[in-house]
Amino acid sequence: MTKNITALLCGILFGLGLTISQMNNPDKVLAFLDIFGDWDASLAFVMGGALITLATLQHFIFKRERPIFETQFHLPTKNNLIDKRLILGAIIFGFGWGLIGFCPGAVLAAFGDGKIEPFIFTLALGAGMMLFGWFDKAK
């Protein structure tokens, strides 16, 4: 239960971050991706802020042997593996991201806008994930 409470608090911080930075506004995201047009560089500062903060804090966190409420840090083991799945998956995601400007976290943070579009997108996103599940099993 404690792990759920800490996850909830982290989710609150994450949602606050997405909202304050306007990552949840696809117009803003597309303006950032439009480097050949009227470029809005703001979202580079979102990534900068996130990376500086996380990398700095992680430096101290990983000096511990284990997290507070778990027996071990759950980290990916294949950090150097560059395979077809990674590349193709990133291409498909990038294409979808560039069409509308929503990524998985951002769309959830747009649920407060009172618009139907974020909900439609999330349903489609869930369908896409299920589709990959079937595709992956069928192989």
Next chain:
Amino acid sequence: MQNFTPYSAFLGGSLIGLSAALLMYFNGRIAGISGMMAGAFDFKNSENRWRAFFLAGLIATAIIFNVFAPHEPASYSRSTLLLIISGILVGFGTRMGNGCTSGHAVCGMARLSIRSIVATFIFMGVAILTVFITRHLLGVSS
């Protein structure tokens, strides 16, 4: 450059980084949203429950924030069909590539994971190219 908001962007980004750091510190987990979404609906596995809690906190905050500090919603000028296609691609691609903007571009890059750095450059590059083609070659509005 229009609507350039570096301060709020940096502050928001820092909160995202703080959230990811605390999740690692307390739960030893990576704050990757697409992975959480895929796992959150697996109710049979109680190990997955924290994912639903994280996402609930994220959504609730965004809703409450908009009640107290309403902002202009996005224009959503593109068709519903494109919205659905985009959603399917994002869902499919993030599962296939094992991560999205949060998992690869923030958490993975902060750990200097080669996999995440490669994934981030690819999806950023393809997204920039997609916007270039749709806006400047095909002339799709906004």
